[in-house]
Amino acid sequence: MLDFLHSRRGAAVFLVILAVIPLLDPGRYWLHVINVTMIYALVSLGQNIITGWCGMLTLGQAAFFGLGAYTSALLSLTFGLPFIVCFFAAGIMASIVGALLSLPCLRVRTDFLSLITIAFNQLFFVVANNWMSLTRGPMGLPQVPRIEFFGFAAWSATDHYYVFLVIVALAYFAVSRITGGATGRAWEMIRDDEVAARAVGVDVVRYKVLAFAVGCFLAGCAGSLFAHYLRLVSPDMFLLEESLIAMQMAILGGLASLPGAALGAFLMIAIPEALRSSEPWLITLRPGIGGALLVILMIWRPHGLLSRRNTAPQSLRALSAWLRRGIGLDRAPRSPAERDRDNLR
Amino acid sequence: MEYFLEQTVNGLAVGSIYALIAVGYSMVYSILYLINFAHGDVIMFGAFVALTLVGMAFPVAAVILLACCAGALLGIIVERIAYRPVREANRVVPMISALGAGLVLAATAQLIWGPEVLPFPQLLPRGLVDVAGIGVPIQSLIILAVALVLVAGATILLYRTPIGLAAQCVCQDLYAARLMGIPVNSVIVAIYAAGGFLGVAGGILFAMYFNAIFIQMGLLATTKAWAAAMLGGVGNFQGAFLGGILLGLAEVASVALVGSAYKDGVSLVIIVLVLLLRPNGLFGARLAERS
Numbered sequence: 001m002l003d004f005l006h007s008r009r010g011a012a013v014f015l016v017i018l019a020v021i022p023l024l025d026p027g028r029y030w031l032h033v034i035n036v037t038m039i040y041a042l043v044s045l046g047q048n049i050i051t052g053w054c055g056m057l058t059l060g061q062a063a064f065f066g067l068g069a070y071t072s073a074l075l076s077l078t079f080g081l082p083f084i085v086c087f088f089a090a091g092i093m094a095s096i097v098g099a100l101l102s103l104p105c106l107r108v109r110t111d112f113l114s115l116i117t118i119a120f121n122q123l124f125f126v127v128a129n130n131w132m133s134l135t136r137g138p139m140g141l142p143q144v145p146r147i148e149f150f151g152f153a154a155w156s157a158t159d160h161y162y163v164f165l166v167i168v169a170l171a172y173f174a175v176s177r178i179t180g181g182a183t184g185r186a187w188e189m190i191r192d193d194e195v196a197a198r199a200v201g202v203d204v205v206r207y208k209v210l211a212f213a214v215g216c217f218l219a220g221c222a223g224s225l226f227a228h229y230l231r232l233v234s235p236d237m238f239l240l241e242e243s244l245i246a247m248q249m250a251i252l253g254g255l256a257s258l259p260g261a262a263l264g265a266f267l268m269i270a271i272p273e274a275l276r277s278s279e280p281w282l283i284t285l286r287p288g289i290g291g292a293l294l295v296i297l298m299i300w301r302p303h304g305l306l307s308r309r310n311t312a313p314q315s316l317r318a319l320s321a322w323l324r325r326g327i328g329l330d331r332a333p334r335s336p337a338e339r340d341r342d343n344l345r
Numbered sequence: 346m347e348y349f350l351e352q353t354v355n356g357l358a359v360g361s362i363y364a365l366i367a368v369g370y371s372m373v374y375s376i377l378y379l380i381n382f383a384h385g386d387v388i389m390f391g392a393f394v395a396l397t398l399v400g401m402a403f404p405v406a407a408v409i410l411l412a413c414c415a416g417a418l419l420g421i422i423v424e425r426i427a428y429r430p431v432r433e434a435n436r437v438v439p440m441i442s443a444l445g446a447g448l449v450l451a452a453t454a455q456l457i458w459g460p461e462v463l464p465f466p467q468l469l470p471r472g473l474v475d476v477a478g479i480g481v482p483i484q485s486l487i488i489l490a491v492a493l494v495l496v497a498g499a500t501i502l503l504y505r506t507p508i509g510l511a512a513q514c515v516c517q518d519l520y521a522a523r524l525m526g527i528p529v530n531s532v533i534v535a536i537y538a539a540g541g542f543l544g545v546a547g548g549i550l551f552a553m554y555f556n557a558i559f560i561q562m563g564l565l566a567t568t569k570a571w572a573a574a575m576l577g578g579v580g581n582f583q584g585a586f587l588g589g590i591l592l593g594l595a596e597v598a599s600v601a602l603v604g605s606a607y608k609d610g611v612s613l614v615i616i617v618l619v620l621l622l623r624p625n626g627l628f629g630a631r632l633a634e635r636s
């Protein structure tokens with residue numbers, strides 16, 4: 001099952017299912033839920049590159065998301081630049097700021113990156129909320145232009161759906177190419193053993209900054225989509241709480257796993273959004289529930305639900321044995337192969 | 346001149362609050378080299394416990410003591426649930442589980458006390474004393490004194506008591522300490538409890554000084570405490586204390602120079618500058634990095 005999800009065929013089947021959904025006419029509300037989820041799937045992907053592949057815990061993705069949203073909205077409102085230009089400018093802006101921010105701490109100690117990104121997220125909110133002449137502060141920027149390119153303008157939820165689907169699919173494809181190649185192997189080696197990576201000649205700082213730049217680029221692009229989709233940008237959309245949710249998405253779904261990144265966005269965005277009217281407590285308690293799941297997951301499956309780095313049970317029997325061991329019913333010694341695999345983690 | 350001195354006293358008071366929280370962090374970090382992301386939420390939770398106890402008309406001393414003990418208890422619970430099971434795993438894993446535990450604490454606090462910003466009662470006497478012609482708020486003096494006493498107590502605990510020496514052994518080599526018969530788990534629990542105790546003391550003073558208590562307080566205090574701890578050199582108590590005071594003064598100065606809106610940015614600037622210029626802090630000794 002896990003292998004199928006991670007295979008090219010699994011991705012194709014998933015893409016076809018997604019492409020068919022609007023044809024079944026699910027209604028505007030459901031399309032809106034999926035649209036927002038797809039935007040967050042990009043954020044989750046960016047976070048997953050930084051945290052999952054390269055092993056750095058960043059907690060400020062909402063700030064880069066917001067940076068992209070503001071860049072894109074301001075460029076199109078002030079200079080009337082076309083959407084495509086704003087979209088890439090948003091990604092590049094977020095990526096440059098991210099790389100500059102990460103450089104000092106990556107040279108010293110990666111732990112501090114988590115703190116610096118928290119602080120940056122708080123500062124971003126303060127600046128966006130107070131720089132009245134540029135961002136209009138808490139009033140936000142209304143009337144951001146619609147998504148338009150090459151004579152095509154997105155009006156309905158379905159239009160946006162297909163635009164987002166194409167962009168997200170391209171992003172996932174590009175990331176699968178990057179992580180499947182030499183860069184991805186370098187990132188994983190840094191994550192698993194930094195000293196060994198340095199010893200075999202991997203330029204650790206360069207690859208870490210690269211991972212951070214790529215992750216922030218995706219967050220910035222997602223921010224641009226968000227701004228032009230909701231047609232409003234305001235500072236309270238990019239609070240630290242959003243960053244924590246992005247972090248939960250990447251980890252709950254599965255570290256270093258592309259389907260995991262998508263699953264994370266589904267769990268943390270689609271389910272609470274879909275149940276917003278009937279179960280409103282879900283939105284308020286989302287961080288807490290996610291947090292409890294994180295603790296449980298870190299103890300039982302430290303690499304997330306869909307990650308292939310767990311010793312994933314492949315059959316029902318293995319699953320039941322794994323569950324029994326998890327809750328302490330079964331104290332039988334593990335096989336030597338299993339033990340080795342655990343020790344190598 | 347008078348304004349300048351008044352602001353300095355304010356800076357000292359805020360700074361010593363940051364210092365208390367920073368020492369709590371520093372303590373835990375110096376033992377396991379892990380950033381305790383749940384610490385901020387433990388502080389917030391403890392301060393809310395104090396708020397409830399005040400509502401139940403407990404005497405002030407009992408309120409502070411009981412709330413600090415609640416903080417110690419929370420520290421122990423977090424260690425037991427979120428740290429001990431994953432202590433051997435990749436370094437990112439305990440950080441994530443601590444964050445998760447913190448989020449659970451924040452959600453629980455939100456369920457119990459609601460998401461609004463609540464006013465915090467003034468537990469300490471207010472008023473001015475005349476020191477060399479300047480009116481100094483009594484509250485600031487008491488805060489400064491409390492912080493000094495607690496930090497001194499923490500220093501004595503870590504450098505002059507058997508449990509402190511054991512903690513230093515655990516810090517240097519966990520496995521060797523265990524082989525020497527040091528009860529590693531109890532020592533780590535004690536350190537987390539002490540960190541929670543100090544942190545809640547700082548959290549109560551924080552809420553009282555700004556007359557506000559809210560759920561996000563924990564994360565706000567986290568960044569400030571870390572700026573303070575890094576300024577002084579992480580793992581160095583006197584350094585963390587001086588770092589907290591410096592941060593408080595720097596914030597007050599920034600309010601005077603560029604306005605209060607960007608006050609919270611000072612800590613980010615300080616973290617970045619320290620990392621760029623003096624990664625071991627102003628007063629920190631050089632430590633070899635652990636892999």
